[in-house]
Amino acid sequence: MTATTSSDSMPSAITHDQPISWQKKAILSVAFLMATTSVGPGFLTQTAVFTNLYKIDMAFPVFASMFITFGIVMNLWRIVGVSGLRIQDLANKVAPGLGYGIGILLALGAVAFNFGNVSGAALGMEVLTGIDTTWGALFTGALGCLIFVVHNASKRMDQMARYLGLLMIILIAYVAMSNLPPMGATLSAAIVPTDIGNLLMPTLIIVGGSVGGYYTGAQRLVDVGLQGQQQMEPIKKAAWAGISIAVVIRILLFLAVFGVIATGAELAKANPAADAFRHGAGQLGYYIFGLVLFVASITSVVGNSYMAISLIKTLFPTVARHEKAWCVGFIALTSLGTIMMNMPILLLMLAGLVNSVILPIVLGVVLMATRRKDIVGDYKHPTYLLAIGGLIVLLMSVASVSNISNFMAKFIG
Incomplete structure (x- = not known):
């Protein structure tokens, strides 16, 4: 999966004489890659753990995360897409040298993400086969490495995201529909929860558990050629499609988990999401969850590894020259x-x-x-998106300090 010239890469820009079908395929590929990577094992587990803790009130963080996702993706994807610059290169344009800090910081965040992704795949395999999570993690690492070694790795990654994303939606929908919670009360709690003060931490963490997918999609826009102001319409379509797919999966997952908890069931701490599916649809539901978790995890392992290396490959030429090897090394590590x-x-x-x-x-x-002509040219970024993005930055910056202490107290202390 080399930067722009190898046979498994997309053209650097889409031209008007290229088939529309290719453009549609690119939009779907980016959208599904973003959605499946953002709704990975972290989000699955975080939703189950927090729903077990906050019960019906968890509807509010799920609802709020939809709007936060819109604000992040629409700002991030438009600017990355219009500029044709990956996140780290964009940061270097804003302030020389800043891209190195941003790229390395995000790559380190991707390490934390991939620890979670591999853990999720191992838990999924434990459900499906009963094997220890150590062997499951080894198998996941080997499979992820194999995907990058095969010919046309980027094409395989896009195909995997599309097909496995559809499979995830079908499986989660089946369990959600088999044990729906009281919908009136749930919708009410999504807007007016009983204790909104305690819901800041779960809201921020499930957003944080999804954000790797937003970065992955933004980086992929550049690689598949959806860049430049003339491509604003397909960029917006890709963003809307990615947001929509992710939102559908999130809502169905919450309904599946809360539907079980609403019956009075207590979820096992060792693997709460799996236990929710077992309560909701019996042993079949338990195996369905194992498959969902493994599917979500392996797509996230691949997508997140691609994203991590894409964040540093333009900063360090040796990474760009040996991108596949670095992706394999990242997964192995x-x-x-x-x-x-x-x-x-x-x-x-x-x-x-x-x-x-x-x-x-x-x-x-x-x-x-957004206000730099040397980056975005004559493109005018909508004021409302700038305001929404600024509000998200402000709220998440202020909340981060209390979020860390609350997390330590609840899960470590």
């Missing part, structure tokens, strides 16, 4: 690290915390770029 720590649930929760802290820094840099 995070798989071994996951095995050594052997704390899958905590790692999945911690990944969301780390990335919720990094997010306002990245989004703030992107918003600064």
Whole structure:
């Protein structure tokens, strides 16, 4: 998966004489890659853990995350797409040298994410086969590496995101529909929860658990050629499609988990999401969850590894020259690290915390770029999106400090 010239890469820009069908395929590929990477094992586990803790009130963080996702993706993707610059290169344009800090910071955040992704795949395999999570993590690492080694790796990644994304929606919908919670009360709690003060931490962490997918999609826009102001319409379509797919999966997942908890069931701490599916649809539901978790995890392992390396490959030429090898090394390193720590649930929760802290820094840099003609040319970024993005940066920056202490008290202390 080399930068722009190898046979498994897309053209650097879409021209008017290229088939529309190719453009539509590019839009779907980016949208599904973003959605499946953002609704990965971290989000699955975080939703189950927090729904178990906050019950019906968890409808509010799920509802609020939809609007936060809109604000992040629409700002990030438009500016990355119009400029044709990856996030780290955009930051270097805003302030020389800043891209190195942003790229390395996000790559480190991606390490935390991949610990969670490999952990999620190992938990999914434990459900499906009964094998220990150590062997599951090893298998996940080997499979992820294999995907990058095969010919046309980027094409395989896009195909995997589309087909496995559809499979995830079908499986989660089946369990959600088999045990729906009281919808009137749930909709009411999504707007007016009983205790909104306690819901800041779960809101920020599930956003942090999804943000890797937003970065991955933004980086992929450049690689598939959806860049430049003339491509604003397909960029917006890709963003709307990605947001819509992710939102559908999130809502169905919450309904599936809360539908079980509403019956009075208590979820097992070792693997709460799996236990929710077992209560909701019996042993079949338990195996369905194992498959969902493994599917979500392996797509996130691949997508997140691609994203991590894409964040540094334009900063360090040797990474761009050997991109596949670096992706394989990244997967191998995070798989071994996951095995050594052997704390899958905590790692999945911690990944969301780390990335919720990094997010306002990245989004703030992107918003600064919206008024730079040397970056976006004559493009006029909508004022309402700038205002929404600024509000997200402000709220998440202020909330990060209390979020860390609350997380420590609830999950570590």
